[in-house]
Amino acid sequence: MDRKLTPKGEAARRRIIEGAAAEIRESGVHVTTLDAVRARTGTSKSQLFHYFPKGKEELLLAVARYEADRVLADQQPQLGDLTSWPAWQAWRDRVVSRYREQGQRCPLNVLVTQLGRNTPGAQAVVTELMWQWQAELTSGIRHMQGVGEVDAAVDADRVAAALLAGIQGGVLIMLSTGRLTHLEAALDVAIDNLRSSTGRPLH
Amino acid sequence: MDRKLTPKGEAARRRIIEGAAAEIRESGVHVTTLDAVRARTGTSKSQLFHYFPKGKEELLLAVARYEADRVLADQQPQLGDLTSWPAWQAWRDRVVSRYREQGQRCPLNVLVTQLGRNTPGAQAVVTELMWQWQAELTSGIRHMQGVGEVDAAVDADRVAAALLAGIQGGVLIMLSTGRLTHLEAALDVAIDNLRSSTGRPLH
DNA sequence: GATAGAATGGACCCGCTAGTCCAGAACGGG
DNA sequence: CCCGTTCTGGACTAGCGGGTCCATTCTATC
Numbered sequence: 455m456d457r458k459l460t461p462k463g464e465a466a467r468r469r470i471i472e473g474a475a476a477e478i479r480e481s482g483v484h485v486t487t488l489d490a491v492r493a494r495t496g497t498s499k500s501q502l503f504h505y506f507p508k509g510k511e512e513l514l515l516a517v518a519r520y521e522a523d524r525v526l527a528d529q530q531p532q533l534g535d536l537t538s539w540p541a542w543q544a545w546r547d548r549v550v551s552r553y554r555e556q557g558q559r560c561p562l563n564v565l566v567t568q569l570g571r572n573t574p575g576a577q578a579v580v581t582e583l584m585w586q587w588q589a590e591l592t593s594g595i596r597h598m599q600g601v602g603e604v605d606a607a608v609d610a611d612r613v614a615a616a617l618l619a620g621i622q623g624g625v626l627i628m629l630s631t632g633r634l635t636h637l638e639a640a641l642d643v644a645i646d647n648l649r650s651s652t653g654r655p656l657h
Numbered sequence: 658m659d660r661k662l663t664p665k666g667e668a669a670r671r672r673i674i675e676g677a678a679a680e681i682r683e684s685g686v687h688v689t690t691l692d693a694v695r696a697r698t699g700t701s702k703s704q705l706f707h708y709f710p711k712g713k714e715e716l717l718l719a720v721a722r723y724e725a726d727r728v729l730a731d732q733q734p735q736l737g738d739l740t741s742w743p744a745w746q747a748w749r750d751r752v753v754s755r756y757r758e759q760g761q762r763c764p765l766n767v768l769v770t771q772l773g774r775n776t777p778g779a780q781a782v783v784t785e786l787m788w789q790w791q792a793e794l795t796s797g798i799r800h801m802q803g804v805g806e807v808d809a810a811v812d813a814d815r816v817a818a819a820l821l822a823g824i825q826g827g828v829l830i831m832l833s834t835g836r837l838t839h840l841e842a843a844l845d846v847a848i849d850n851l852r853s854s855t856g857r858p859l860h
Numbered sequence: 861g862a863t864a865g866a867a868t869g870g871a872c873c874c875g876c877t878a879g880t881c882c883a884g885a886a887c888g889g890g
Numbered sequence: 891c892c893c894g895t896t897c898t899g900g901a902c903t904a905g906c907g908g909g910t911c912c913a914t915t916c917t918a919t920c
Binding site: 661662663665666669700701702703704707 | 895896897898899900901
């Protein structure tokens with residue numbers, strides 16, 4: 455990983471990763487060829503193998519890391535500040551509008567369903583992403599419990615897990631059907647249920 | 658589609674589809690080669706193109722239809738009989754145990770994330786599957802509203818959409834992380850919220 | 861400004877895979 | 891039993907894509 459790279463080399467390496475990521479987002483990982491990446495980034499075959507000696511697999515792993523970082527970053531600062539109902543709503547709107555914009559070019563889904571299946575390394579990246587994402591949601595729910603807006607008896611971690619699943623599924627269904635309704639439903643129903651939990655009779 | 662096929666031909670065609678489906682479930686669609694299907698099903702190259710003249714794409718579409726049929730069939734009869742809380746629980750357990758058994762070899766996910774992306778035809782198969790699945794869930798919720806077990810003010814279709822998204826995401830996360838917790842959480846939280854909806858103060 | 865190591869260009873190779881083709885076997889209706 | 895159709899076997903092709911290799915140019919440091 456930490457080979458000696460001059461600034462120029464660093465820039466080239468970065469250019470390759472970003473170009474590959476873009477190419478993969480547009481075309482899918484199994485359609486993307488090294489030659490397409492090479493052409494898009496204005497590099498040569500030997501550069502690809504110079505910066506990623508283990509070849510395509512190593513490049514894909516780097517792309518996975520790159521995309522994973524973006525997924526959560528794209529939801530900030532809202533995701534890290536789920537401290538009131540308007541804040542929850544703002545985050546919800548942010549998520550929905552982001553997925554509306556990007557349509558079929560979905561870094562998250564590419565990462566989870568295409569990159570994440572190939573190697574244990576990429577799988578670990580996905581797992582880590584899910585872990586962090588859920589931690590943010592759990593933290594938001596706990597905060598709402600702290601200020602009495604959510605029933606203290608709610609299992610924050612379980613609800614966060616369910617919400618995360620709903621988001622993942624909503625995105626997946628959007629990519630299959632072209633409709634955002636399921637993503638919106640998952641978010642709205644989850645938030646509604648949290649909001650109306652206070653004073654709800656426990657079973 | 659309805660070419661003249663003798664019983665023998667029908668059987669061969671069927672054998673090819675099932676073999677291809679099994680191969681794809683085990684190895685993934687982009688790894689599965691026609692030669693692997695050929696070897697597994699004890700057929701020859703010319704047979705593959707005899708029964709699927711348009712080649713691999715046509716075969717994959719047939720596999721998509723085959724797998725889509727199985728996904729819902731595997732949840733029956735429970736999915737079609739969501740008429741009491743124990744019945745809901747039975748369906749929930751059925752789903753969980755099925756996905757626990759099959760582990761990484763998941764027809765649903767192969768269909769949605771690998772087959773469904775290639776052609777408009779396969780995409781339509783996936784959309785249709787989601788549509789039917791959600792209709793079954795909606796129908797179950799409406800029935801519970803009819804017998805007074807779920808608040809009549811609940812938007813059955815929206816809650817069903819959210820639940821479906823949760824299932825899809827739960828399965829997806831299971832395939833990424835190896836854990837069933839998110840699928841279970843999505844199912845349990847959704848059912849819990851339905852159960853405790855009666856008498857809940859509406860926002 | 862010399863020199864070692866990094867960065868780049870691009871031709872080449874090899875294996876793999878979808879798809880073609882033709883010859884021949886099996887089948888079914890008359 | 892005959893003949894057209896369906897079914898099967900397997901060799902062959904064409905092109906693509908990952909990976910190798912070596913020659914050349916650039917860059918940093920002393």
